Structures are given as C-alpha cells and as structure tokens.
Amino acid sequence: MASHDYSSRIVWTGNSGAGTRSYKGYARTWDIAVPGKPVVPCSNDPLLGGDPGRMNPEDLLLSALSACHMLWYLHYASEAGIVVTGYEDTPVGVGEIGPGGAGRFVRAELRPLITLVPGTDVAVAEAIHHRIAQVCFIARSVAFPVTHAPRFRFAPA
Template identity: 60%
Template structure:
C-alpha cells in the first residue's frame, strides 16, 4: 500500500507596488517561497513575460527540481550498485513552446550530468542506472513530458 506524503510551501506575492493589480503594469511579478525553517527563495516571472531575469522563475524551478531529484536517486542507486561517484554536475535543459496568446508548456527535458568516477568503473553499469532513476523520482514520475538523459562520465 502506498504511503502518502504531503509537501508544503508558502508562496507570498511581493509585487504590490502600491496599486495592487489595478492595471496590468501596476504590479510586479515577484514572490517569495517561504517554507518554514528554510531560506527564502526570491522569485519572478520568466523574463519573456516581464519578469526579473536575476531571479528564479517557475520554469527554472521545475527543471532544477527534476534534475535534483534525478541526481539524488542516481547517487543512491550508484551507492547500492557500488559505483563510486566523486562529483556530479548537471546542466539540464527544458524544451518548451509558447503560443501567441501567451500559453506555454514543456515539450521535453534533457538531463546532461557530468559525473566523475574512478578509473576502471563499469561505465555501462553507471550509465544504465540513469534509466532506473525514473522509476523512483517523484518529480520525473509526475511530469507529463518526456525526460531524456545524456550523461558524460569522466574517469579520474
């Protein structure tokens, strides 16, 4: 039987410039993620939609969450499989589209981790683990677009 989990966050709009949403340009598309006991994350809308490019937007956070979840499960599975990972860096990319009316969606995502392993590591086994992660990762199991993997292994 599946065990239920609840995940919480507080989203607080910070973009009221004094007029609320009285006009389209009267407010900023900014907010904070204020999860109790954790650091505040300042966010903004995507720059294509007038957001602050120096802040994370929902699309950044989705791709980062997907890649982070994958990484954590990969590290776990590598440990169990006796694959020693010395470093892991991912530069994931989400591929999306926007319609003329402003609606948009993700079409796919590609995870591109660069993983350092000791010389002599079974690289076939190490790569195969990436395809096992999708069975476990909450985020990967929840998105409705395909996720592919392009890992690169560096033997050190």
C-alpha cells in the first residue's frame, strides 16, 4: 500500500497573558496553519464556551466527511455519464456526551442537494452514493455510521 503524509500546524492563540494559570483565564482558540494555505481561526464547541463565529473540531470533521463524499460523488458521476451542475450539502452530525464530559459522534447524515441536467436517470445518480463509503478517505476513517439522504433537482433547460 502507498502511504500519504499530511501535515498541519496548530497554534494556540488563547493565552491572555497568564497562560493556563486558571481554568477560565485562557481562551480555547487556535489557528490551523498549513503552509501555503489560508489560516483558519478556530475555537472549541460553543456548548463549551467557544466562539460560535469560528470553526471547531466538530465542524471540521463533519465538513471533511461531506467534502470527501462530494468529491467522490462528482468523480463517479462523471465516469457514469451523469452530468452534475450543482452540489451542496447540509450534513448533520449527532454527538453524545457521556459521564465525565467525554463526547463523541454517534452518527452523521449527509444531505446533499444535487442539481442534474434534465433527462438524467435519478436511480443511477442515487446509486452512486452507495459506492463512496468504500473509497472515501474520511468515511473509511471514522468510527460512526454515515448515512445519506440525497435530494435531486433538475437544472433549468
């Protein structure tokens, strides 16, 4: 098997001058800095006092899962002769918090709205979703079930 290396740089930005001297004395903020790419300012989950205007780890995981699925969908659609002219997703991840505050995702549902050219066989377009879990790097890496509830619409002729 071939291996791929991915790298990132996480830089904590929440030191207000006293470090972690007290639990409420520092912010749970950081930047994701990947060389050659825009910096992504992040925070923890707003349920834990994080900044709701910044991405959090849960947002990033759900977004990565959805984006990976989309890219494979577009690839397989192209191979099958299915012409996609628009794709947007509003995925939902369901988490749980156990005793002691430890959390985890228990499931996710991808809900893509896919725009097809008129005359496309929707059954073929739908079947593509079932192939993706076998190849999507992110879907193959998560330890929770991922379901799909695609919707289709046709582009104006």
